[in-house]
Amino acid sequence: MSSKIEAPRPRSVDRSKLSYVSTSAPKDSEVPKPRLIDRSAVEYIRPVLTVLEKNVHSPVTPGVVHFPQFKITPALEKAANKRIAQYPDDQRRSAVLPLLHEVQHRHGFISPESIEWVANKLGIAAIKVVEVVTFYPGFRQKAPGKLHFRVCRTLSCAMGGSYELMAKLCEITGIDRSSADTHKDPISISPCGSYSVEYAECLASCGTAPVCLVNDDFHEGVTPEKAESLITQYES
Numbered sequence: 001m002s003s004k005i006e007a008p009r010p011r012s013v014d015r016s017k018l019s020y021v022s023t024s025a026p027k028d029s030e031v032p033k034p035r036l037i038d039r040s041a042v043e044y045i046r047p048v049l050t051v052l053e054k055n056v057h058s059p060v061t062p063g064v065v066h067f068p069q070f071k072i073t074p075a076l077e078k079a080a081n082k083r084i085a086q087y088p089d090d091q092r093r094s095a096v097l098p099l100l101h102e103v104q105h106r107h108g109f110i111s112p113e114s115i116e117w118v119a120n121k122l123g124i125a126a127i128k129v130v131e132v133v134t135f136y137p138g139f140r141q142k143a144p145g146k147l148h149f150r151v152c153r154t155l156s157c158a159m160g161g162s163y164e165l166m167a168k169l170c171e172i173t174g175i176d177r178s179s180a181d182t183h184k185d186p187i188s189i190s191p192c193g194s195y196s197v198e199y200a201e202c203l204a205s206c207g208t209a210p211v212c213l214v215n216d217d218f219h220e221g222v223t224p225e226k227a228e229s230l231i232t233q234y235e236s
């Protein structure tokens with residue numbers, strides 16, 4: 001038995017009531033106009049810092065008055081060449097430490113200009129010299145005072161009173177160590193530029209603690225009570 005299925009009739013639509021979504025481009029009035037820029041007033045940020053700008057921090061300190069500004073002099077060239085000659089020609093980069101000592105001894109600290117000079121002398125990249133300077137705490141990146149104290153603060157010296165010695169040195173010389181940062185900015189300098197202090201790690205004389213270096217001189221058994229006479233002996 002067959003049955004008939006009636007197909008649904010198409011609905012009639014009132015087209016006047018339909019709202020269309022437009023696919024065409026927006027009207028001109030809706031498009032934001034590009035802003036006019038006065039290019040002469042634009043300040044560009046330097047995209048790349050050089051190795052030295054990024055890694056060497058040499059702010060001017062009151063201590064600069066005691067050291068001549070870095071300059072390539074015949075005397076410096078002669079001293080450097082003598083050091084370099086102590087190494088085989090293809091190993092001249094091994095002279096990096098002696099050259100940095102030459103610079104620091106004459107100018108008080110290792111400036112970005114001196115790093116560039118050392119790198120050129122040895123034919124190596126400046127970053128290689130920066131690596132050495134930042135690895136050894138003995139190399140400074142800013143001018144210290146005329147008298148620079150390095151106070152050992154490792155265990156024996158700490159127990160022997162090195163923290164008290166540091167406090168005493170700061171009190172006598174007028175040094176403010178409140179903003180000192182052991183890693184980034186370890187040296188604190190007096191406003192007059194004559195004195196500076198920093199902590200050092202074990203100076204290899206634990207049996208005579210507390211010990212400290214004044215410039216390149218080694219002093220043992222420097223208790224806080226001896227701080228004043230230690231300074232006086234360099235001033236007389």
Ligand code: FES
Pocket residue numbers: 152153154155156157158201202203204205206207209211
């Ligand atoms: S702990 Fe100061 S010299 Fe060793």
